[in-house]
Amino acid sequence: MNLVTPMEIQECNEDSLIASARAGDVSAFKTIYELHINRVYGLCLRLCADKSLAEDAAQEVFIQLWNKLDNFDGKSKFSTWLHSVTSNVTISYIRKQRGWWQRMFDIEASDIDERSADLITDLSDLEKMIYRLPERARWVFVLHAIEGYRHEQIAETLDIAVGTSKVQFHRARTMIEEWMGNE
Amino acid sequence: MSKQDRLTRQINELAREKTPQRDLWQGVEHAITQGSTKVETNWRPQLAIAASLLLVVLVGYMGYQSGINTQSSIIAEQMSEQYLKQREELLVSFQDKPATTENWQQQLDDLDRAAAAIKSALQEDPKNPALLHMLKQVYEQQLKLIERVHAPSWQKI
Secondary structure, eight states: OOOOOHHHHHHHHHHHHHHHHHTTOHHHHHHHHHHHHHHHHHHHHHHHOOHHHHHHHHHHHHHHHHHHGGGOOSSSOHHHHHHHHHHHHHHHHHHHHSOHHHHHHTOOOHHHHHHHHHHSOSOOHHHHHHHHSOHHHHHHHIIIIITOOOHHHHHHHHTOOHHHHHHHHHHHHHHHHHHHHHO | OOHHHHHHHHHHHSOOOOOOSSOOHHHHHHHHHHTSOOOOOOHHHHHHHHHHHHHHHHHHHHHHHHTOTTHHHHHHHHHHHHHHHHHHHHHHHTTTSOOSOTTHHHHHHHHHHHHHHHHHHHHHSTTOHHHHHHHHHHHHHHHHHHHHHHSOHHHHO
8 A cells, every 4th residue: 555655745735736826826825935935045045145135036036936837847846946946036136136337347246245144143154155155156056066956057047158167166165165274 | 074075064964944034925925916026116206317317318418419529527527416416315315214235335335436437537538428328327326226225126015
């Protein structure tokens, strides 16, 4: 006899929530939000390295999710698909929020991030170091080392070459290991 | 334990979830039930800014047409005066509202330095319309920055 696992029950429940939300049920969508907000916000915060920006980005993720639910084809787990939506929306949101001067000259926001890291409390040592990384190196490190993305996926998400993603990851890892050595 | 091993261990131990400090659902719900992310906006200051910028552009265009050698520096000065006035008015209107970003003053200072550099370049090359255009963009960016950090879209919801 095959027993249904709690995970399968949750997935089944989530399928019905998604179906209801697709049909316009806001309370079902709120349940989806409550199930995933902490995971989504965690990724937003690591990509943004700024609490306020991450909160705005997380809201943007769920607003876009409401409009994109029909795009979820069920071939992957919903959480996997949602993380992909989260990283795409957040990167795009950060780019939109950049100052004109930064966009014009493609300046990386590393010094800003370093200050922000000091302002966010309850961070582990590793998180503090991640927030100190230059922006693009941080994005690649978070997506590859923490979220488990392949460099090909990262290249597509960030619109960069696969080789660039690998170089940025190496750069991030080297910087973090150096900082660890100085502790 | 090597640094690589320590880093790998710390990555594995990292909590993937974080709880936002403010309730984000309210803004999400408002946006999806209104069917648009468009938020209520006080149009009066923005109209004033748009009208002023239009005036500046018009004055700039007329000056350019007249072929006066010193036109760009005069326009740049007029633009700067106009901008400083608008900036002052915006800062006064937002003086009771907290800024959402800690480093906005730093960003404003950076843009100030950019504007100063462009004005300096204009003195060397007063007939260069591209520099004038850049100056106008920097000023617009500063006004947007002040507005954005004091009245972010999600606070207006």
